[in-house]
Every structure is written in C-alpha cells, then in structure tokens.
Amino acid sequence: MQTPERGLVEILEDALVVVAEDGLIAEIVTADDPRHEGVEAEARAAGRLEVLGEGRYLLPGFVDLHIHAPQWPQLGKALHLPLEDWLQQYTFPLEARYADLAFANAAYRSLVDALLANGTTTAVYYATVHLEATKALADICQAKGQRALIGKVVMDDPALSPDFYRDLSTDQAIADTAAFIDYANGLAGNGTRLVYPTITPRFIPTCTDAGLKALGDLAAATGAHVQTHCSESDWEHGFVLERTGRTDTRALEAFGLMTRRTVLAHANFICDDDMDAIHACGAGVAHCPLSNHYFSNAVFPLRRALEKGVHVGLGTDISGGHDASIFSNIRHAVASSRALADGVDASLPADSRGRPGSAVDFTEAFWLATAGGGIVLDLPIGLLAPGYFFDAMVIDTHAADSDLVVWPELDGLDDVFQRIVYSSGRQNVRKVWVAGRAVVDKG
Amino acid sequence: MQTPERGLVEILEDALVVVAEDGLIAEIVTADDPRHEGVEAEARAAGRLEVLGEGRYLLPGFVDLHIHAPQWPQLGKALHLPLEDWLQQYTFPLEARYADLAFANAAYRSLVDALLANGTTTAVYYATVHLEATKALADICQAKGQRALIGKVVMDDPALSPDFYRDLSTDQAIADTAAFIDYANGLAGNGTRLVYPTITPRFIPTCTDAGLKALGDLAAATGAHVQTHCSESDWEHGFVLERTGRTDTRALEAFGLMTRRTVLAHANFICDDDMDAIHACGAGVAHCPLSNHYFSNAVFPLRRALEKGVHVGLGTDISGGHDASIFSNIRHAVASSRALADGVDASLPADSRGRPGSAVDFTEAFWLATAGGGIVLDLPIGLLAPGYFFDAMVIDTHAADSDLVVWPELDGLDDVFQRIVYSSGRQNVRKVWVAGRAVVDKG
Numbered sequence: 054m055q056t057p058e059r060g061l062v063e064i065l066e067d068a069l070v071v072v073a074e075d076g077l078i079a080e081i082v083t084a085d086d087p088r089h090e091g092v093e094a095e096a097r098a099a100g101r102l103e104v105l106g107e108g109r110y111l112l113p114g115f116v117d118l119h120i121h122a123p124q125w126p127q128l129g130k131a132l133h134l135p136l137e138d139w140l141q142q143y144t145f146p147l148e149a150r151y152a153d154l155a156f157a158n159a160a161y162r163s164l165v166d167a168l169l170a171n172g173t174t175t176a177v178y179y180a181t182v183h184l185e186a187t188k189a190l191a192d193i194c195q196a197k198g199q200r201a202l203i204g205k206v207v208m209d210d211p212a213l214s215p216d217f218y219r220d221l222s223t224d225q226a227i228a229d230t231a232a233f234i235d236y237a238n239g240l241a242g243n244g245t246r247l248v249y250p251t252i253t254p255r256f257i258p259t260c261t262d263a264g265l266k267a268l269g270d271l272a273a274a275t276g277a278h279v280q281t282h283c284s285e286s287d288w289e290h291g292f293v294l295e296r297t298g299r300t301d302t303r304a305l306e307a308f309g310l311m312t313r314r315t316v317l318a319h320a321n322f323i324c325d326d327d328m329d330a331i332h333a334c335g336a337g338v339a340h341c342p343l344s345n346h347y348f349s350n351a352v353f354p355l356r357r358a359l360e361k362g363v364h365v366g367l368g369t370d371i372s373g374g375h376d377a378s379i380f381s382n383i384r385h386a387v388a389s390s391r392a393l394a395d396g397v398d399a400s401l402p403a404d405s406r407g408r409p410g411s412a413v414d415f416t417e418a419f420w421l422a423t424a425g426g427g428i429v430l431d432l433p434i435g436l437l438a439p440g441y442f443f444d445a446m447v448i449d450t451h452a453a454d455s456d457l458v459v460w461p462e463l464d465g466l467d468d469v470f471q472r473i474v475y476s477s478g479r480q481n482v483r484k485v486w487v488a489g490r491a492v493v494d495k496g
Numbered sequence: 497m498q499t500p501e502r503g504l505v506e507i508l509e510d511a512l513v514v515v516a517e518d519g520l521i522a523e524i525v526t527a528d529d530p531r532h533e534g535v536e537a538e539a540r541a542a543g544r545l546e547v548l549g550e551g552r553y554l555l556p557g558f559v560d561l562h563i564h565a566p567q568w569p570q571l572g573k574a575l576h577l578p579l580e581d582w583l584q585q586y587t588f589p590l591e592a593r594y595a596d597l598a599f600a601n602a603a604y605r606s607l608v609d610a611l612l613a614n615g616t617t618t619a620v621y622y623a624t625v626h627l628e629a630t631k632a633l634a635d636i637c638q639a640k641g642q643r644a645l646i647g648k649v650v651m652d653d654p655a656l657s658p659d660f661y662r663d664l665s666t667d668q669a670i671a672d673t674a675a676f677i678d679y680a681n682g683l684a685g686n687g688t689r690l691v692y693p694t695i696t697p698r699f700i701p702t703c704t705d706a707g708l709k710a711l712g713d714l715a716a717a718t719g720a721h722v723q724t725h726c727s728e729s730d731w732e733h734g735f736v737l738e739r740t741g742r743t744d745t746r747a748l749e750a751f752g753l754m755t756r757r758t759v760l761a762h763a764n765f766i767c768d769d770d771m772d773a774i775h776a777c778g779a780g781v782a783h784c785p786l787s788n789h790y791f792s793n794a795v796f797p798l799r800r801a802l803e804k805g806v807h808v809g810l811g812t813d814i815s816g817g818h819d820a821s822i823f824s825n826i827r828h829a830v831a832s833s834r835a836l837a838d839g840v841d842a843s844l845p846a847d848s849r850g851r852p853g854s855a856v857d858f859t860e861a862f863w864l865a866t867a868g869g870g871i872v873l874d875l876p877i878g879l880l881a882p883g884y885f886f887d888a889m890v891i892d893t894h895a896a897d898s899d900l901v902v903w904p905e906l907d908g909l910d911d912v913f914q915r916i917v918y919s920s921g922r923q924n925v926r927k928v929w930v931a932g933r934a935v936v937d938k939g
Contacts, residue, residue, distance in 0.1 A: 126903040129918030130911050133857040147906070167899055287846045322842045346831040351842035351849065375827070375918045377899045384818070385831075388789040392832070393840045398851055399765045399794035403730045406794065408841055414576040454923050454938070456610055456820045460569040463590070468573050475572030475818045480897045480923055495897070 054470045055113050055437055056420040059359070064466045069093055070111065072443040076245050076488030080439050108451040108459070110473065113435050114174025114444040114485060115379035116426025118339035119280075119318045119368025122178040122190055122203075123148045123157075125164040129375040136286070136348055141215065144372075148181045148206075149218040157186035161193045164371075168199065169493050171378045172482040174444035175200040175426065175434055177280060177316060177339065177368070179253055182206050182220055184229040191237050191248045198492035200444060202278050202316075202430065204253025205233045209264040223264040230268065234277055245488045249278055249432075251316075256282035257293045257304060269309025278430070279310050283317035283338075287350045290322040302327035311336050314431050318368060320358070321349045328361040337364035337429030340421065342385035344370035352393040355386070356411045366426030367418070379422050380477045386418040415474045442488050448473050449483040457481050497913045498556050498880055499863040502802070507909045512536055513554070515886040519688050519931030523882050551894040551902070553916065556878050557617025557887040557928060558822035559869025561782030562723075562761045562811025565621040565633055565646075566591045566600075568607040572818040579729070579791055584658065587815075591624045591649075592661040600629035604636050607814075611642065612936050614821045615925040617887035618643040618869065618877055620723060620759060620782065620811070622696055625649050625663055627672040634680050634691045641935035643887060645721050645759075645873065647696025648676045652707040666707045673711065677720055688931045692721055692875075694759075699725035700736045700747060712752025721873070722753050726760035726781075730793045733765040745770035754779050757874050761811060763801070764792045771804040780807030780872030783864065785828035787813035795836040798829070799854045809869030810861070822865045823920045829861040858917045889936075890927040891916050898923050 054064050067084040069092055082092050096102040105111060124144060131143045151157045168176055176194070178201055180187035187205040194201035208214040209226040220226035230252060237250035252268050252275075254260045260268075272279050283301040284290040290301065297304040302323055305311050315336035323331070323338075331338070340353050358365055367382050368374075376382065390413045396406025413421075427435030434444050450459045450469065457476040459469055473481070485493035497507050510527040512535055525535050539545040548554060567587060574586045594600040611619055619637070621644055623630035630648040637644035651657040652669040663669035673695060680693035695711050695718075697703045703711075715722050726744040727733040733744065740747040745766055748754050758779035766774070766781075774781070783796050801808055810825050811817075819825065833856045839849025856864075870878030877887050893902045893912065900919040902912055916924070928936035 126901065126906055128899070128901045129915040130907070131914075132918065133859075133914075163901070167901075170897060171899070324843075343831070346834045350838040350846060352835070352840040354842060388786070388828075389835070389840070391789045392795070392835050395793040397795040397832070397836045397840055399797060400767075400851075403793060408843075416576075454613060456571070456614070456922060458569065458571045458606070458610075463569055464573070471574075471576075472572040475575065478921055478923075479899060480921075 054110050054473070056416055056424060057436055057438065059417050059420040059425065062416050062467060062470055064470060066466070069096070070437060070443065072489045076442055076490065077433070078437060078439050078441050078443050081437065105447055108449060109483065110448050110450070110469070111437065112446055112448055112473070113423040113437055114446050114487065115172050115422050116175040116366055116430065116435055117168065117173045117369050117379055118177045118316055118366045118426055118429060119341050120176055120178050120371045121373070122161060122164055123151050123181045124372035126160050128372045128377065130372070132347055132375055136288070145215050145218045151181040151183050151186040154185055154189060157183070157189050158193070161190045165193050165197050165199050167377055169197065169485055170482060171479045172446040172485055173379055174446070174485060174487045175430070175432070177202040177251070177430070179204055179206050179255070179280065182208055182218065184233060187233055188236050191240055195240050195247050198247065198487050198490050200247050200434065200487050202249045202251040202280070203237065204251035204280055205230055207254045207264060207268060208259040210259055210261045214259045219259070223261055223267065226264055227267045227271065231271060234271070234275055247488065251278040251280050254281045254310070256289065257297070257301060258289065265308040265310065272312055273309055277314070279312055279315040281305065281310065281317065283320045284322035284327070285319035285349055286321070300324065300327050302330050306330055306334070316429060318370065319345065319349060319353065321345060321351045321353045323358070325361070328358055328363050332362045335364065337366060339368035339429070340365055340386060341368040341370035341374055341382070342389040343376055343382055344374035345389065348373050352389045354393070354411070355390055355413060364425070364429045365421055366429040367422045378479060380474065383415065383418040383422050383474060386421060387413060387415055415471060419474050444487050445485070446482050447484040448477055448481050450481070452481045452483065455480050497553050497916070499859055499867060500879055500881065502860050502863040502868065505859050505910060505913055507913060509909070512539070513880060513886065515932045519885055519933065520876070521880060521882050521884050521886050524880065548890055551892060552926065553891050553893070553912070554880065555889055555891055555916070556866040556880055557889050557930065558615050558865050559618040559809055559873065559878055560611065560616045560812050560822055561620045561759055561809045561869055561872060562784050563619055563621050563814045564816070565604060565607055566594050566624045567815035569603050571815045571820065573815070575790055575818055579731070588658050588661045594624040594626050594629040597628055597632060600626070600632050601636070604633045608636050608640050608642050610820055612640065612928055613925060614922045615889040615928055616822055617889070617928060617930045618873070618875070620645040620694070620873070622647055622649050622698070622723065625651055625661065627676060630676055631679050634683055638683050638690050641690065641930045641933050643690050643877065643885070643930050645692045645694040645723070646680065647694035647723055648673050650697045650707060650711060651702040653702055653704045657702045662702070666704055666710065669707055670710045670714065674714060677714070677718055690931065694721040694723050697724045697753070699732065700740070700744060701732065708751040708753065715755055716752055720757070722755055722758040724748065724753065724760065726763045727765035727770070728762035728792055729764070743767065743770050745773050749773055749777070759872060761813065762788065762792060762796065764788060764794045764796045766801070768804070771801055771806050775805045778807065780809060782811035782872070783808055783829060784811040784813035784817055784825070785832040786819055786825055787817035788832065791816050795832045797836070797854070798833055798856060807868070807872045808864055809872040810865045821922060823917070826858065826861040826865050826917060829864065830856060830858055858914060862917050886929055886932045888929050889925050891920055891924050892926040893924070895924045895926065900924050
C-alpha cells in the first residue's frame with residue numbers, strides 16, 4: 054500500500070517485492086505476472102520468501118525530515134511554556150549535556166530505537182554543537198540500521214546563543230562541521246551507506262554572517278545536504294528581516310545555503326517570492342504540523358507551496374512536537390490544513406474566516422510522509438518500486454491493544470488503507486526494514 | 497495524579513485510596529497521616545491491598561461526553577468526504593444496520609472493550625433509533641462494567657431523515673424513548689447502577705417541533721439526562737436559525753430541553769447570549785476538538801465559555817473524530833485552543849490573526865476530561881476524593897512499545913504527569929476500575 058503520486062493510492066494484492074543484495078528493490082512482480090509463481094517458488098526454495106500473513110500490509114517506511122535528536126529526553130515536557138523559557142530553561146541546558154558522551158549515547162540509542170519502532174526508516178537529525186556526540190549519533194544509526202541525515206549544529210554567534218552552549222568560535226564551528234562530514238562519509242566502509250552528513254546552521258539568529266557564508270561554501274564544496282530553520286514564527290521571521298533586510302529564504306540563498314539538498318524546517322511565513330526561490334533551486338520544506346501549534350503562530354501554507362511546485366515532506370520536530378509518530382503527524386497535517394481552510398474563529402463570517410482550498414486529505418499527507426520526503430532529500434526512498442531502497446514496514450491490523458479497527462464486511466482495501474493511516478500506532482508497526490535489513494521485528 | 501480544580505495539579509505519593517463496598521471512595525490516607533501504617537497493614541491482612549508498583553501512577557478515569565456508538569465500525573473511514581456524503585453514503589446506512597441485533601451486539605461489545613482499554617470509565621453514547629439495539633448497548637455496559645449514559649436516538653422528521661433510517665412516527669419515537677428510560681432504570685436491579693438513560697434528539701434538523709416538545713416534557717417528568725448536537729457547523733447553526741428564528745441553545749430551551757443534566761455536543765457557534773443561557777440552567781458542553789477539524793468549520797471558543805462559567809468536558813465524537821483516546825483529545829484540545837489564540841493564516845498580521853487569550857494548557861485540558869466531565873454530568877466522578885466513585889486507571893510509564901519517555905535524572909513528578917498527558921497511548925493504560933470493580937487488567 055502506497056502513494057506513488059500525491060493523491061494516488063496504489064494497493065497491490067499478493068505482489069512479490071524482490072530485494073537485491075544491495076538493499077535496493079530489484080523488481081515488483083504483480084499477482085497477474087506469469088512469472089509470479091516461479092519467482093515465489095524460487096525464493097521459497099532459497100529460504101528468502103517472507104510472507105506477511107493475514108491482516109498485515111506492507112507500506113513504505115516513513116521519512117521524518119526534522120528531529121532535534123538531543124531533545125528526545127524531554128519529549129512531552131515543558132510545552133506549556135513560552136518559547137524563550139522553553140529554550141533557556143529546558144532545551145539549551147539539555148542540549149549542553151551532550152558534552153557528556155555517556156549521556157549522549159544513552160539518549161541517542163533510546164531515540165533511534167523508538168523511531169525505528171514507529172516505522173521511521175529515514176530520520177533527519179539535528180544533533181548538538183558537540184562533534185564527538187554527533188559522531189556517536191552517526192555510529193548508532195549506522196549500527197542500528199537507520200537511514201539518517203545528521204548535522205553537528207552550528208551556533209557561533211554569542212549574541213543569541215547562551216554562554217554555556219555554543220560554538221567557541223566561527224572557525225571551530227566550521228572545522229567541526231567539516232570533520233563530521235569526513236567522519237560520516239567514511240562510516241559505511243564497504244557496507245551500505247546509511248548516514249549522510251548534513252550542514253546544520255541552527256538558524257540565522259544564532260549564526261554569524263561569516264559562519265553562514267562559510268557553511269554555504271562548504272555545501273558547494275562537498276555537495277552535502279543542508280538543514281536549517283526557516284521563517285518559523287513571527288519572532289524569528291521578523292528578526293531575520295530586521296537583521297538581514299531579507300526573508301530567511303533569500304538570506305539563506307545569499308549565503309549559498311539554498312541547494313537541491315537543503316531542508317527548510319517549518320517555513321510557515323514564506324511568501325510567494327520565497328516559494329519561487331525554493332522551487333527554483335529544488336530545496337524542500339519539512340512541514341511540522343504539530344510543533345507549529347506550539348511555536349509557530351500560524352499554519353504552514355501547505356497547499357499553496359505544493360501548487361507552486363515546492364518539495365514538501367513531514368517532520369515531527371521532536372521535541373517542539375510532542376509526538377514521535379509520523380502517523381500522528383500525518384493526521385495533524387490533515388487537521389491543520391483543514392483549520393487553515395475553514396478558519397478557526399466562529400465569530401467571523403464563514404467567507405472571511407479561513408483560506409478556502411487549503412485542505413489536504415490523508416492520501417496527500419501520506420505521500421508527504423513517504424515519497425514526498427524522499428524527493429525533498431533527493432534519495433530513492435519513500436516508494437516500493439524498482440531502484441528504490443527497500444525501506445519498509447509491516448502494519449498489523451490485528452495488533453493487541455490497538456484502536457485500529459477493520460470490519461471485513463464493510464471494508465475494501467482502500468478503506469483498510471485509510472484506517473491504517475488514521476488509526477495506526479506504534480503497536481501496529483510489526484516489522485521494519487532499512488535497505489533490505491530487518492531492523493525491527495516484534496514477532 | 498489529578499486536577500481537582502481547573503489548572504491545579506495534585507500529586508500524592510504513597511497515598512492510600514480506600515474504596516468502600518458501594519464503589520465510592522471512603523477516604524484517602526496520605527503518607528504523612530499517622531493512620532497510614534495501620535490502614536495499610538489492615539488492608540494487606542485482609543488481602544485487599546493493591547500496590548501500583550514502580551513507574552505506575554493512578555489517575556481518575558476519563559469521561560467521554562460524546563460518542564456515536566454505532567459509528568465504531570467506521571472509525572477512521574470516509575473522513576475525506578463532505579458531511580453530506582459522509583452521512584448519506586456511510587453513516588446513516590451503517591446506523592440503519594443496528595436493526596440487526598447480532599450486528600449491534602458485536603459492534604457494541606468491541607466498542608465498550610476498546611474504550612475501557614483506553615481508560616474511558618464513563619461514556620456518553622448516542623445509540624441508534626432502534627429500541628432493541630439500544631437496550632443491547634445498555635446490557636453490554638452494565639455487564640462489562642462501564643458507566644454509561646445512553647440514548648435511543650430520535651429522528652422523527654421525515655424531511656431531513658432518510659427513509660431507510662428514521663423513527664416511524666413522533667409518537668413511536670417518544671414511546672420508545674420512554675420505554676428505554678424504564679428499561680435502563682431497571683437494569684441494575686439491586687447492584688451498582690452504571691447506566692443512565694439519556695433523552696437524545698439527534699439534533700433539531702432531524703426532529704419535529706412536536707417531538708422536541710414531547711422530549712422536553714419527558715425530561716421534566718423523569719429528570720433524565722439530555723444530549724443533543726448544538727450549533728456544530730455553519731450549516732447546522734444557520735439551518736436552526738432559519739427554521740426556528742433562534743439559536744440552537746434558545747430553541748432547545750424553548751422545547752424544555754435545557755436542564756442541569758443536558759449535554760450539548762460541539763457548540764462551536766454559540767454566542768455570548770447562548771453561553772449565558774447555558775450557564776443559567778447549568779447545562780454543559782461536550783467539546784470535541786478533533787472532530788471539529790472535520791465537520792465544524794471553526795474551533796469551539798473554549799476559554800470564553802469557561803470564563804462565562806459554562807460547564808465543559810471533552811468528547812471523542814466517534815466517528816466524526818477518528819481517535820478513540822481521550823488522551824489524544826486532550827492534546828487536540830490544547831492544540832486547537834492555541835490555533836484559535838494565534839490564528840492560522842500567516843499572511844495576516846499577527847495582531848489580527850487570532851483571538852489572543854484563547855489557549856488552554858494540558859492541566860486544564862486534563863481537568864476537562866475528568867473532573868470537568870463529571871460536573872457536566874452532575875455525577876460524583878472524575879476525581880479521586882471521598883464521596884466520588886472509584887473510577888480510575890493505572891498508567892504504566894514502562895509499557896512496552898510506547899513513546900512515553902520518563903528520564904529519572906531530569907524529571908520531577910510534575911514532569912511525569914505532563915509526559916503522561918502528552919505521550920500516553922492505550923498501551924500505557926494497564927488497569928481500569930469503575931465503581932471499584934476492575935474492568936480492565938492487562939497484567
């Protein structure tokens with residue numbers, strides 16, 4: 054079950070997904086293919102046939118485009134506070150603890166296990182400013198088998214970064230970023246590459262112009278991915294406008310940070326000109342619908358961005374978002390798009406309450422979480438198709454202690470797919486593969 | 497862990513909750529009470545001491561104020577459709593099936609099991625127009641031990657009710673409602689009363705004036721609870737204004753349907769005068785934040801209603817809401833209140849985007865789901881306190897396959913409570929009691 058195009062659901066019954074040694078899908082043999090019986094028999098004879106079983110369905114794994122890995126130990130905590138208190142009292146002190154490698158290893162292991170168990174096969178991580186702890190996260194992803202884009206966070210401007218948690222200098226920040234790129238590029242050895250180093254200025258307010266320019270140069274020199282926050286909230290959007298005279302998007306462009314492999318988190322306040330700029334360079338947006346209710350003051354204009362050809366995927370924004378599940382964030386993407394379409398204030402007339410036409414449905418949101426995320430990252434993931442990595446999960450509609458209801462006499466396979474998207478929890482994710490390797494198996 | 501007042505968190509360590517034979521809490525013996533040791537020893541000696549164990553916390557059970565019980569078999573289905581299609585193609589045909597008692601029994605058993613497993617100890621149910629199937633739901637709740645308010649649905653106006661699914665006449669609708677009240681009142685025999693019959697005009701559009709008036713008379717004669725939909729959407733609110741010349745609230749008042757025991761579902765479009773009327777009679781609102789994203793065109797003005805003294809609790813609105821968990825709906829209540837406060841359309845200036853001051857936090861939303869719901873229903877539930885029913889649940893923070901994270905070196909008990917509210921799923925609910933009887937025990 055998958056969405057090969059936005060809004061298009063594809064459900065193949067009794068198809069065989071043939072996975073090659075390199076973790077890529079070699080071919081998909083449909084039930085009506087004359088070779089079906091032979092391919093199945095051959096795989097069974099070789100002991101390589103895996104049968105899903107009744108009530109179980111294969112879906113592409115999820116792509117989570119925006120995660121603050123060090124914030125995992127505070128998931129669901131302190132969200133009642135204003136942003137400034139949340140950052141200064143909780144988030145920055147917590148991130149500063151990652152100078153301690155033992156703490157970092159324990160937290161990162163717990164996080165990667167949890168996200169894999171939720172079906173997140175590709176995770177885009179902000180680490181912390183610490184080089185060694187960032188290497189540890191890369192080691193953990195490679196070892197546990199999660200595809201991961203990882204960045205050492207750059208915060209080289211003392212003006213807006215706390216003294217207890219920032220880069221000691223711009224030069225050191227750039228050198229550490231370059232060192233991490235080398236480290237991550239060498240990590241796979243002769244095996245399957247899972248970790249992609251990612252250039253990560255936290256956001257313009259915590260970085261110097263010199264640092265941003267140097268990171269842009271590094272992006273051009275290495276071709277590495279880039280991630281940063283973009284026009285997230287009224288405060289942040291306004292701050293960048295004031296400091297640079299430009300929007301985040303245009304300022305990042307001037308620093309050389311807008312590339313085909315750039316992921317812009319949030320982007321709630323981007324205007325049409327920003328969208329044109331993002332589209333022109335092929336960058337993408339990590340839409341984080343749940344987090345935006347807490348820290349963004351508005352809903353991302355998702356439909357408008359899609360209409361303008363902007364690449365978009367989904368992100369949890371752990372721990373600005375309190376839910377690690379991409380299933381949950383798919384649901385929030387639908388709900389918040391409907392809130393934008395209809396508006397929220399009942400005291401206004403219906404025709405001036407919202408932005409009609411803004412809603413997306415569950416098929417579009419599922420596409421964002423899978424194929425859409427793969428397009429943002431310029432990687433062959435998010436689809437079950439030849440040439441794509443076999444990053445996939447099995448959903449068990451009969452899982453114990455789950456609210457996923459299927460009523461056979463009422464449901465066609467389209468209904469089952471919709472119910473899976475609306476009602477699956479972590480307990481329904483029974484098995485997960487990344488690049489053909491089983492990384493979760495709950496039996 | 498509980499919220500005895502809105503916004504106030506109370507966490508007692510090592511307290512003893514003493515439950516009497518009648519299912520009511522006799523007393524709570526705190527750890528510093530000189531009788532603590534003696535009461536504990538006595539209970540242990542009598543084999544009546546239950547110890548929660550490490551990482552487990554006792555919370556009041558949830559009160560779900562708005563559930564369409566017959567819609568359980570379509571949870572998470574057809575939500576991409578407009579209301580009219582959703583009703584005519586899916587919902588009314590499904591509800592019509594409950595003429596078949598075997599189907600009704602299977603569906604209702606599945607529903608009650610699921611809601612109890614989610615910690616919903618009190619459920620306010622719309623059944624269908626069918627008297628026999630409504631009796632079956634009452635039997636199931638009494639047998640499985642869920643506190644339940646249940647109503648035979650009245651749809652006696654052929655103009656807006658489909659021919660295949662409506663009351664055959666107004667007289668029959670009233671007679672069946674009266675018969676169900678008698679049946680439910682006799683159900684407990686000499687045992688603990690769990691089922692409260694509830695007068696249930698679906699909403700004004702599907703009911704005749706004569707029917708509504710007769711139901712109002714029945715409410716006055718019996719003192720039974722009343723439930724109906726109120727000012728849910730632009731269409732419904734406008735329809736009632738046009739037909740009656742009044743708002744839903746004032747029209748219901750004129751029919752005699754606004755009582756201390758009336759539950760108004762949704763109420764998104766109530767104005768200040770409506771709030772005054774609701775407050776004056778002591779009726780309450782079932783706020784259904786998730787469902788409202790799908791069918792209501794606006795966010796319920798929760799803060800405003802609370803400031804006006806209106807009783808408010810939470811509802812899932814299964815299956816207009818796709819999530820059976822009240823934990824999830826607590827989170828949606830927080831998120832949608834923030835959307836109302838901040839607004840959603842980033843193209844508007846911040847100071848004209850939303851309704852500042854509208855946000856509620858997780859402690860207030862938890863109160864709505866427990867004590868607030870109890871107040872709406874005029875029942876001693878939703879709190880762990882002497883004279884209240886022991887309707888409670890144990891949350892296991894160590895449950896397998898859960899994203900509930902507790903980090904002992906970082907978390908005080910206040911943090912644990914917040915994490916429980918933000919991250920619990922059905923799998924964290926380990927044991928549930930209603931009126932002192934263990935109705936769920938997952939070991």
